[in-house]
Amino acid sequence: MTGAATAPRAMTLDDYVPLLGPQEIDELRAIAAPLAGRSVQMVNSTAVGGGVAEILNRLIPLIQELGLAPRWDVMTGGNDFFEVTKAFHNALHGGPYDPRPQDFETFLAYSEQNRARLAFDAEFTVIHDPQPAALIDARSGTSGHWIWRCHIDLSRPNRDVWEFLRPFVCRYDGALFSAPDFARQLPIPQYLVYPCIDPLSDKNRDLEPETVAAIADRFGIDRARPIVAQISRFDRLKDPIGVLRAYQIVKRYTDLQLVLAGGGASDDPEGESVLAEVRDAAEGDPDVHILSLPPWSAIEINALQRASTIIVQKSLREGFGLTVTEALWKKQPVVASAVGGIPAQVIHKHTGLLAHSVEGTAYQIRFLLSHPALARKLGEQGHEHVREHFLITSNVRRYLTLFLGMS
Amino acid sequence: MALARAHRPFQFVTASYITRIERQRALTVGELRDGLESCSDESIFHHTFQSLGQHHFLTEGFSNDFAQWALAGLNRPRLAEQLAGLDVRAYCSLSDLRVDLLRVVDDFCRTYPDEAVREAFEAFHFCASVEVTVPLGREAWTLEEFRALLERCGHASFHFHFLVSRLRLQLESNDFSQWFVEELGLERLAQLANRIDIVTHTLDGAKATLARLIDRELAA
Missing domain, CATH: 1.20.272 (Zinc Finger, Delta Prime; domain 3)
Known part of the structure; x- marks a missing residue:
């Protein structure tokens, strides 16, 4: 294996056998067998960029290889539509938003255009996220099963936006959420479907130790001393300043370094100001490495995660926290906040350690640095936890089970 | 032979399972008790039998979701220990298991009434397992x-x-x-x-x- 980015190719199920064992892949094939030839339609609002498109890019070929007939359709719309849906997205996450009547009209007009443009004749139609939610209008009679997959945190939604969307959602046969906390009071069944990572992607595949070392060296990180890292966007909700404070507490006892690495600073005005705040707060400490990475840094992120002694994710709020999943997959000990989907991944004292404050985070880091055997064990168990629950193959299995359960 | x-x-x-998110949630031991009383059998199954299978790679100290929440969510190790002490292998019926879970939580609430109303760091969400079996x-x-x-x-x-x-x-x-x-x-x-x-x-x-x-x- 080399450190160079590989050209993306569709993975086959056999590619996963060395990681999961033949039994697990055999079971996937057995579960898919009764669904052979059944049609599945996935609809989202973007073909490239974003986590949903990334997952569908991997999911569709695997479902196809298992004998089902999947199709992926992308909703189209003008800038006005995507401005409205972006505002909806932020509002559903709990951000402030005062919708205008024409926003709802724009949303419905584009939904109607797409309803007329796309064919909806699959046995299982999975609509991803709020943008295409109103496509349920295309449902004819009781034919087929319609599922709404919500990838966002709906625990504190803007009331106006949610009240607008809710009647559409209620007409589906079921809704899928990434964490129990994200579910709403709805008259339809709600299911838990975790997001997932692909262990064969550049961000997660095995790297040669030389590659990891070369990348750490390139960023001026001393591999001989402990490295605590948070690899996450420069976003206040990820609390990089809190991580810095925790590091400063631990630094009183241990000679360690801190890596704060993430993207989003160049194209996100808030990201840039957060980055500036973090740099100010670090006060030129040479052991604090603040790295603003471009979007094509999958191998670098992979290497930095692998080079670290402990991975921290001290979020104040979190969707699911796939950066935690990535770290656990790499057998790294993790200290993370008990928010959003993190407690599903970090089972306290089994697959990592949870913290609720700066001081708690600092204490858990100190504890793990003084107990390397325990840190290794948490990392090993975290890896198994991800293998069992949070890989793309588990995602395929959940969809197949859902389809079987509905049919 | x-x-x-x-x-x-x-x-x-x-067997393959999809997790259904139920309506009950608990922020205190008292609410956990109410949830245990009213939740479905599939929910008891999910948090005990199914959870043990899902976390099979943990060989020390993990028994069921209720015990794990009592420890990590509530910071009540005594209650966690007692809930973890219920060995699913001793049960052939989910209703018997529910009775014993309730007994442990009831005993705790009676012994420590103040602690029964103390809020947890994070809520416990009741879920249920929907099972699909497929011949291999x-x-x-x-x-x-x-x-x-x-x-x-x-x-x-x-x-x-x-x-x-x-x-x-x-x-x-x-x-x-x-x-x-x-x-x-x-x-x-x-x-x-x-x-x-x-x-x-x-x-x-x-x-x-x-x-x-x-x-x-x-x-x-």
Whole structure:
């Protein structure tokens, strides 16, 4: 294996056998067998960029290889539509938003255009996220099963936006959420479907130790001393300043370094100001490495995660926290906040350690640095936890089970 | 005896689960008690039998979701210990398990009434397992054939036959042991297999132990 980015190719199920064992892949094939030839339609609002498109890019070929007939359709719309849906997205996450009547009209007009443009004749139609939610209008009679997959945190939604969307959602046969906390009071069944990572992607595949070392060296990180890292966007909700404070507490006892690495600073005005705040707060400490990475840094992120002694994710709020999943997959000990989907991944004292404050985070880091055997064990168990629950193959299995359960 | 041929083959099946998010949630021990009383059997199953299977790679200190929440969400190690002490292998019925879970939580609430209303760091969300079973198309007629097919048995299939079967059979036994006795007349092997401690073994470890027991039987 080399450190160079590989050209993306569709993975086959056999590619996963060395990681999961033949039994697990055999079971996937057995579960898919009764669904052979059944049609599945996935609809989202973007073909490239974003986590949903990334997952569908991997999911569709695997479902196809298992004998089902999947199709992926992308909703189209003008800038006005995507401005409205972006505002909806932020509002559903709990951000402030005062919708205008024409926003709802724009949303419905584009939904109607797409309803007329796309064919909806699959046995299982999975609509991803709020943008295409109103496509349920295309449902004819009781034919087929319609599922709404919500990838966002709906625990504190803007009331106006949610009240607008809710009647559409209620007409589906079921809704899928990434964490129990994200579910709403709805008259339809709600299911838990975790997001997932692909262990064969550049961000997660095995790297040669030389590659990891070369990348750490390139960023001026001393591999001989402990490295605590948070690899996450420069976003206040990820609390990089809190991580810095925790590091400063631990630094009183241990000679360690801190890596704060993430993207989003160049194209996100808030990201840039957060980055500036973090740099100010670090006060030129040479052991604090603040790295603003471009979007094509999958191998670098992979290497930095692998080079670290402990991975921290001290979020104040979190969707699911796939950066935690990535770290656990790499057998790294993790200290993370008990928010959003993190407690599903970090089972306290089994697959990592949870913290609720700066001081708690600092204490858990100190504890793990003084107990390397325990840190290794948490990392090993975290890896198994991800293998069992949070890989793309588990995602395929959940969809197949859902389809079987509905049919 | 090991060479006996069964009248009825052992048919390997796998089970797959989708998690349904239920309406009940708990922020205090008192609310946990209310949830335990009103939740579905599928929910009790999800947080005990199914959770043990899903976390099979943890061999120390993990027993069920209720105990884990009492420890990590509530910081109540005493309650966590008592909930973890309920061994799912001792139950052939979910209603019996529910009664004992309720008894432990009730005792705690009576003994520490102030703590019963203290809020947790994070809520406990009741969920339920929706089970789908699928035949794997593999049949064993002899112990040798069974041994060969055991190698190809994944975690979910092993968990289904070895642990979940207790609820289906309503016996303190499992599918493997039942087949060993009823079809091959291997009483001793059945007993030894049934003694494998799934709580302190990983599923892989339990499967390896069963394979060793069968190898010994075949060599005898």
